[in-house]
Amino acid sequence: MSVKEFALKLAENPNDPQINFDLASAYEEGLQYASAAGFYLRAAEHGYQTHPLITYTSLLKMALCWNAQGDRNRTVYNNIMQAIAYLPNRPEAYFLLSRIKERNKEYQECYTYAELGLLFATNAFNQPLPGYVEYNGTYCLLFEKAVAGWWIGRKDESKTLFQHLLDDHKMAEEYVNGCLNNMKLFI
Numbered sequence: 197m198s199v200k201e202f203a204l205k206l207a208e209n210p211n212d213p214q215i216n217f218d219l220a221s222a223y224e225e226g227l228q229y230a231s232a233a234g235f236y237l238r239a240a241e242h243g244y245q246t247h248p249l250i251t252y253t254s255l256l257k258m259a260l261c262w263n264a265q266g267d268r269n270r271t272v273y274n275n276i277m278q279a280i281a282y283l284p285n286r287p288e289a290y291f292l293l294s295r296i297k298e299r300n301k302e303y304q305e306c307y308t309y310a311e312l313g314l315l316f317a318t319n320a321f322n323q324p325l326p327g328y329v330e331y332n333g334t335y336c337l338l339f340e341k342a343v344a345g346w347w348i349g350r351k352d353e354s355k356t357l358f359q360h361l362l363d364d365h366k367m368a369e370e371y372v373n374g375c376l377n378n379m380k381l382f383i
Contacts, residue, residue, distance in 0.1 A: 199223060213243030213250045220257065221327060229261040236261065248283060249326055255279035256288060256329040272296070286322060287313040288331040294340040307344035313337040335365040339374060346381065355382045 197205075202219035209215060220235030239247075240254035259275035262268040273296065279289040290313030297306035316322070317334040342357035358375045361367065367375075 197222065199226065211242045213239045213247045213254075216242060217250050217254060217326065220254070224257065224261060227264075229264050233258045233261040244282075249323060252279050252283045252286065252289075253325045253327045253329060255282065256292060256325075257327055259292065260329065269296075285316050285319060287317040287319075287334070287337060288325065288329050289313075290316070291331045291336050291340065292329070294337065294344075298340055298343055301347075303344040303347035306340055307348055307350075310337045310341035310344065314341070332368055332371075333365075335361055335367050335371060338365075339367075339371055342375075343378065346378065351382075355379070358382075 197218070199219065199222045202215065202222050206212070206215045206219055216235050216239035220232045220239060223229075223232035223235060236254040236258045240251045240258070243250040243254070255275050255278050259272045259279075262271045262275065273293075276289050276292050276296075279286075280293075283289075290309045294306050294309035294313060297303070297309060314334065314337050317337055338357055338361055342354045342361065345351070345354035345357065358379050361375050362372070362379070
């Protein structure tokens with residue numbers, strides 16, 4: 197459906213978390229991040245009591261929208277922390293925090309958030325999220341842990357993790373390339 201079609205559906209039922217989420221997703225697909233973030237916020241607010249996965253995903257999608265606009269680091273961080281406070285036993289928010297910390301060269305924090313995310317990554321109760329939040333699975337957290345490990349003096353662990361990722365995980369191409377490039381540090 198188009199933005200216009202979702203907006204018409206929303207006019208009929210403005211408090212429906214799913215319709216707000218769908219409209220936000222349509223705006224995000226059109227790279228209209230501010231509008232998307234506003235409707236993700238509405239989805240999170242209206243779904244707080246009844247739609248936990250929509251609420252959690254909406255908070256993370258808001259963070260990704262603000263991040264795409266740039267120079268909104270505090271807002272991005274706060275949205276992710278709200279998602280953790282809401283559903284602390286899911287791995288996606290920990291991954292996003294770990295990645296932020298890695299990109300900011302805050303490697304101990306990166307390592308710690310990756311480790312926390314790994315505690316919940318294999319939780320059998322985790323249902324799929326209703327939207328993509330740049331988390332492709334456990335290997336994303338292992339990658340962040342390996343990168344951070346190099347910088348905080350855990351070089352042997354880092355090498356072992358990169359090799360494990362290359363040997364045992366089917367990964368997106370960017371992660372394969374990242375592992376291969378990082379393995380050059382050990383030659």
